[in-house]
Amino acid sequence: MTDEPVANDKRARPTLWSLVNVFSRYANTTFGGGSATIAVLKEQVVTKRGWLAPDQFELNYALSRLTPGTNLLAFCTAAGWTTRRWRGAIVALVASSLPCSMLAVLITVFYEQLHGSAWFQAALSGALAAAVAIMLSTAWVFAEPHVKTAPLKAVIVVPAAAALSLGVGLTPVKILLLAAVAGLGWPVKRPAAVAKDAP
Amino acid sequence: MTKFVLLLWILIKSTCTSFAGLASLPAIREELVTEHHWATDDEIDQAIVITRTTPGPVGVWVVSIGYMVDGAPGAVAGWIAMAAPSLLVVLLVGYFGRRAQHPRVRNMLQCVVLASAALLVLATIPIGRDALNGPLMVAITVVALPLLLAKRVNTLWIIAGAAVLSFTGSMLGVAAVSRAPPAQLARHVADEGARESRHR
Numbered sequence: 001m002t003d004e005p006v007a008n009d010k011r012a013r014p015t016l017w018s019l020v021n022v023f024s025r026y027a028n029t030t031f032g033g034g035s036a037t038i039a040v041l042k043e044q045v046v047t048k049r050g051w052l053a054p055d056q057f058e059l060n061y062a063l064s065r066l067t068p069g070t071n072l073l074a075f076c077t078a079a080g081w082t083t084r085r086w087r088g089a090i091v092a093l094v095a096s097s098l099p100c101s102m103l104a105v106l107i108t109v110f111y112e113q114l115h116g117s118a119w120f121q122a123a124l125s126g127a128l129a130a131a132v133a134i135m136l137s138t139a140w141v142f143a144e145p146h147v148k149t150a151p152l153k154a155v156i157v158v159p160a161a162a163a164l165s166l167g168v169g170l171t172p173v174k175i176l177l178l179a180a181v182a183g184l185g186w187p188v189k190r191p192a193a194v195a196k197d198a199p
Numbered sequence: 200m201t202k203f204v205l206l207l208w209i210l211i212k213s214t215c216t217s218f219a220g221l222a223s224l225p226a227i228r229e230e231l232v233t234e235h236h237w238a239t240d241d242e243i244d245q246a247i248v249i250t251r252t253t254p255g256p257v258g259v260w261v262v263s264i265g266y267m268v269d270g271a272p273g274a275v276a277g278w279i280a281m282a283a284p285s286l287l288v289v290l291l292v293g294y295f296g297r298r299a300q301h302p303r304v305r306n307m308l309q310c311v312v313l314a315s316a317a318l319l320v321l322a323t324i325p326i327g328r329d330a331l332n333g334p335l336m337v338a339i340t341v342v343a344l345p346l347l348l349a350k351r352v353n354t355l356w357i358i359a360g361a362a363v364l365s366f367t368g369s370m371l372g373v374a375a376v377s378r379a380p381p382a383q384l385a386r387h388v389a390d391e392g393a394r395e396s397r398h399r
Contacts, residue, residue, distance in 0.1 A: 097256075
């Protein structure tokens with residue numbers, strides 16, 4: 001397994017073991033919630049390993065936000081399905097959900113000891129401070145390509161989403177569904193019109 | 200066995216009808232605490248604190264509460280309930296994947312991703328308010344952010360480094376570390392989950 005970026009356009013097809021390796025390692029070790037973890041996974045599956053093209057990543061990420069349950073696990077399942085269909089989906093889902101579940105059980109068992117431990121609380125506080133930075137950088141990682149290629153959408157959608165959340169109090173899923181509807185209704189250039197204008 | 204099946208049913212119907220890690224909280228609390236008396240409010244709160252202590256998805260709190268209710272079988276029920284709804288994404292990717300090059304679908308994906316980015320920035324406000332409780336914590340965030348944006352350092356190293364710095368600062372008395380940041384965070388997250396559920 002190499003960490004070198006894939007140089008050509010042909011997508012690398014991961015083995016099931018490499019899916020286990022990446023999703024168990026990176027989906028279970030990042031603080032800051034699902035989106036922050038997905039940003040770390042983007043670096044791995046798009047940039048370093050070339051398993052997903054950027055537009056495939058966008059598709060998987062956007063649809064995972066519109067799927068019931070835990071968004072991070074939906075993203076991992078979608079990425080697994082895109083690369084290795086059903087076997088990849090199942091393997092990625094198990095690899096991304098089992099280790100953190102076992103860790104949660106362990107912490108539940110030893111909760112009293114850990115919660116009362118000064119060193120544990122101190123280390124956790126630092127990790128959470130880092131999580132704030134991770135979440136902010138994640139927002140930029142996701143928005144950056146569209147800020148550059150579709151600045152008008154960025155200028156309209158980002159403030160609108162913030163206003164709907166802070167001002168109107170809409171829930172995230174409603175805001176995302178509204179964004180999806182707005183995107184579907186966004187004016188598109190018709191190819192016929194372009195051809196007609198061409199010399 | 201009957202308890203396992205009923206617990207699995209309670210958890211899975213809640214996770215299949217919610218769209219964020221803690222959005223299932225009010226429905227599960229209603230069933231487990233009020234109706235069946237299998238868990239207490241304190242245990243629910245404890246499960247939320249644990250999810251902040253655990254890296255990975257916030258939805259893992261379901262595994263923790265499952266374990267508290269029914270031991271290892273309960274944890275398995277929680278894991279199935281957390282993981283199973285994710286398989287629904289395959290239907291969406293299968294449908295929209297074939298139309299991904301359509302301009303309207305591309306516009307839809309762009310708008311959803313941009314709205315997600317905005318919501319993520321807003322989500323840092325309550326967490327930042329509690330986590331950045333001293334100069335050392337602010338410094339960790341300020342130093343980590345450009346490193347992350349420049350992609351010079353792996354995220355895992357940044358988390359580990361921040362934990363070590365905070366631990367060292369606490370031991371040296373440089374940083375006054377709050378003893379209960381996860382509980383404060385849990386309250387915010389629980390409020391978000393309740394808000395999500397009330398609006399649906």
